[in-house]
Each structure stands twice: as structure tokens, then as C-alpha cells.
Amino acid sequence: MKFKLKRQEIDQKLVDFGVKKIKQNRVHVPRATSKTLKGLAESLEEIQKNGLPKHLVLKKLKKKLGHGIFLHPNAKPILKGEVIAPYSGEVALFPQNGEDNSDYVFSLVSDLLLTKQEQLSWDPGRRYHPRRLYSIDLDAHKKGNFTRFINHSAKPNVEAHFLRIPANSLGLSPSPFELLYIAKKTIRPGEQLLLCYEGEDKSYWGVLNIKPFPMTPKTFRLISPRGQSSFRSTSTMETI
Numbered sequence: 650m651k652f653k654l655k656r657q658e659i660d661q662k663l664v665d666f667g668v669k670k671i672k673q674n675r676v677h678v679p680r681a682t683s684k685t686l687k688g689l690a691e692s693l694e695e696i697q698k699n700g701l702p703k704h705l706v707l708k709k710l711k712k713k714l715g716h717g718i719f720l721h722p723n724a725k726p727i728l729k730g731e732v733i734a735p736y737s738g739e740v741a742l743f744p745q746n747g748e749d750n751s752d753y754v755f756s757l758v759s760d761l762l763l764t765k766q767e768q769l770s771w772d773p774g775r776r777y778h779p780r781r782l783y784s785i786d787l788d789a790h791k792k793g794n795f796t797r798f799i800n801h802s803a804k805p806n807v808e809a810h811f812l813r814i815p816a817n818s819l820g821l822s823p824s825p826f827e828l829l830y831i832a833k834k835t836i837r838p839g840e841q842l843l844l845c846y847e848g849e850d851k852s853y854w855g856v857l858n859i860k861p862f863p864m865t866p867k868t869f870r871l872i873s874p875r876g877q878s879s880f881r882s883t884s885t886m887e888t889i
């Protein structure tokens with residue numbers, strides 16, 4: 650798998666700016682617990698070694714759904730609260746609701762108003778507008794890891810947590826904000842990992858002008874005849 654970026658890519662100037670805006674906007678970023686840090690360290694080790702962790706399977710689904718991620722039929726269940734992996738990609742500041750948005754963008758901090766000086770510094774190509782809103786976006790279009798293949802469901806078994814990674818003894822570099830995918834409920838062998846993309850602002854599907862296919866974790870399932878994994882419907886395995 651070519652998508653092996655372990656954690657978000659962000660430059661220090663944007664980290665500092667993000668911290669300032671998070672404080673100004675009184676956004677609460679909870680601290681990752683020690684259990685979460687341990688899970689994070691384990692997931693990063695797997696991504697480093699294999700790209701796709703051994704207990705997961707990448708499958709091509711029907712029609713326009715593209716690929717999806719499944720728990721291997723012979724794997725142990727993933728329990729509620731276990732870390733799947735960080736959603737990794739390139740972090741940048743964009744005018745909100747702009748057209749640069751890709752299918753793989755997560756808005757980390759949105760509705761940011763910038764001073765004239767800040768707009769000149771971060772967005773020099775555009776004329777200053779005092780009411781233009783910006784967001785700090787995480788984009789896995791070009792760089793990311795397997796989490797970029799996790800599809801959408803209104804009944805998800807995975808949720809995204811916006812957390813602070815504190816100083817730790819596990820060798821993880823601290824980060825004032827990071828997005829981690831964590832199991833929302835028990836994920837059983839063969840089930841698809843699914844996340845609800847839509848926040849309260851309904852900004853994902855509305856912008857793309859697509860009606861999402863109504864999937865649950867059990868809609869497509871990997872089954873394991875005689876110890877080998879196979880798919881319930883005809884599908885091809887592709888290398889990404």
C-alpha cells in the first residue's frame with residue numbers, strides 16, 4: 650500500500666497558529682488518555698511495518714463506492730474505545746467552503762476569522778475581507794494512511810476524536826491537536842469499518858451533491874471459508 654503516512658503533516662508555524670485560534674475560539678481539545686496513547690503507538694508501528702495493519706483488509710466495493718476497510722474474518726473483535734489509527738494527511742489553512750476541498754478532507758478547526766495581518770500572511774493571493782471564514786483542514790488526498798479508505802455510514806462503528814497528544818514515554822511526538830479514529834462500538838470480524846462524515850453543518854455530502862449509499866457495518870461482509878478470507882459479493886482485490 651502506498652498510503653503509509655503515520656501521522657498528520659503540519660509545519661510548526663501552522664501548529665502555533667492553530668493553538669492560538671483554538672484558544673481564541675475556546676475550542677476544548679481533550680488530552681489523550683494513557684490507553685489511547687498506547688493504542689496510538691501500536692497502530693503507528695503496524696502502519697510503519699505493513700501500511701495496512703494485518704488484522705484489516707482493503708476491499709474494492711461495488712460501483713462508485715470505491716474501496717473500504719474491513720476487519721479480517723479471523724481477527725479478534727475491535728473493542729469500543731480501541732484506537733484504529735490517526736487520520737493522517739497534509740494540514741493547511743483554507744478559506745472555508747472553497748473549491749479546493751477533496752473527498753478526503755477533514756476540517757479540524759473551522760469558522761476562523763483572521764485579522765488583516767493574518768490574512769495577508771496566510772492568504773496573500775486574495776483581497777482582504779474581514780468576514781471571510783477559514784478552516785484548518787487535514788487532507789488525505791495525496792498523502793495519508795489506510796484510514797482514508799474508511800467509508801461513510803449514518804450508523805458508524807468508528808468515530809473521530811480531536812485530541813491533544815501530551816508528552817509521553819512511548820516515543821510519540823506530542824501534538825496540541827490531532828485526529829484519531831477510535832472504535833465507537835465493538836467491531837466484529839468481517840464487518841466494514843465505517844464513520845459518519847457528516848457533522849451538524851451537513852457540509853460533506855451536501856457540497857459533493859451525492860446521496861450516500863446507506864451502509865451499515867454488516868451490509869458487506871468478509872467471510873472466511875476454510876480459514877481464508879473471501880468477500881460476500883464478487884469483488885477484485887486491488888493494490889493501492
Ligand SMILES: C[S@@+](CC[C@H](N)C(=O)[O-])C[C@H]1O[C@@H](n2cnc3c(N)ncnc32)[C@H](O)[C@@H]1O
Pocket residue numbers: 713714715716717752753797798799800801802857860861862863864
Ligand atoms: C474518504 S473516501 C473513502 C474511501 C473511498 N471509498 C476510496 O476508495 O477512496 C470518501 C469517498 O468515498 C465514497 N463513499 C464513502 N462512503 C460512501 C457512501 N456511504 N456512499 C457513497 N459513497 C461513499 C465517496 O466517493 C466519498 O467521497
